[in-house]
Amino acid sequence: MAGTRLDITRIEAARRAIDPTFLDTPLYRCEALEPVLGCAVSVKLETANPVRSFKGRGTELVASQLAGGAAVCASAGNLGQALAWSGRGRGLDVTVVASRFAPAAKLDRIRALGATLELVDGDFDMARERTVAIARDRGIRLVEDSLDIETCEGAATIGLELVDAAQPFDTVLIALGGGALATGVGHVLKTRAPGVEVVCVQPLGAPAMTRSWRERRVVTTDSTDTIADGVAGRLPIQEVLDDLLLVADDAVLVREESIIAGMRLLLEHAGLVVEPSAALGIAAILEDRDRFAGRHVVTIVCGSNVDVDAYHRWVGTATRR
Structure with a gap:
């Protein structure tokens, strides 16, 4: 895709430099989630590796x-x-x-x-x-995560695996923090599957990149307040924002209670223990079911490095939906 810092040829070559333990991660339809969410949901699981995240x-x-x-x-x-x-x-x-x-x-x-x-x-x-x-x-x-192009193009190999999947999908929900995952996967999708909607998701308590995307300029915040520590940045990087503006179709903010509910749903219906950032995609569906109704949505489960005590506290107090 013209205009971004990323290059599809380098992304394809990246597969040869990355240890295979991080590649070809599971992508599967999670039918147990669908009655609750009202849409077809596939999970791209980036936690089954030695560091339990896509990084x-x-x-x-x-x-x-x-x-x-x-x-x-x-x-x-x-x-x-x-x-x-x-x-x-x-x-x-x-x-x-x-x-x-x-x-x-x-x-x-x-x-x-x-x-x-x-x-x-x-x-x-x-x-x-x-x-x-x-x-x-x-x-x-x-x-520097997201600024260094290797971090973006490494994450972009997830996008290659998505477009190689046999089953078509309509939307990909991507956790948005510094932007490496969103710009990487987004670049590949806009290059190889331009009809797929790229939706970035960020907590209301850490909205800097989403606000920046909406206003098309870097917007900083003085603080963050979210359990999703993996995406809790205050100072977006201009070069990353420039890429994100070219590849993202939308950027949405979700409430803390929706993130917790998403973590509970992934545990109860998919058997997955995830960190808050990995539940952002499910949170986005919970907050706008009508938008995704009847669609096939992929959510990238990006990490499972969670404090066990905090996890039990969050999931144990989550409100059932």
Whole structure:
């Protein structure tokens, strides 16, 4: 697709650089969800891999270009795990900067994978500022999720797998945070399946990228307030927004109670334990059933790194619909 930073030829080549453990993830029709949601629903499951999220697709591309070097990234938890995993197998020295308030399970896993973990007393965007200083002072590679094209084109391989699927679909629902997943998958769909609607979903409590998409300019927020920590950014990146404006058909915001209800539905009807960001697609259907009625919708279940105590608290208090 002309105009974006992404390139379909590079995306196709990315399949050869990414460890097969992250590729060809399950895509299946989940009929048990359909009576509740009022539409045909297929799940693209990006959690059945060593880091339990789609992020490994992008970090595999990054790490493949850094033979024996060092890298630093900011992470809400999933990117850090993925870079640590990809770096460990290639002898890379990986440093991850994260918020002290990130889910403990994600932080523990980053350490277990051998990365150096530095914590800041703030949110993801504060962590991102710290990584800039580390990269400058140490002269190492700064990996910036969504800005670095490898993170977008790695995620875009999900789009290739979707368009290769035998069963046609009408809409793809994509969690929207920094934008790597949405711009990557969106680019492939607009190139190979332009009739498919690309809908991005973000929490009301972390609306910066959605507001930016709607106003066609970068809109920042002072804070975030959502359980979906994986998409809780305040400072959209201009280059990523430029790509998103070309590939997304819509961007919607959903309430916290809908995210929790989506997590419960995925547990009860699909047997999936997911983190809040992975339930955004189901939340979007719950909030606008009429829009999706009679359609075949794919939702990308993008991660399952969730704090167990918090998960039980959320799902245990969710309102049945």
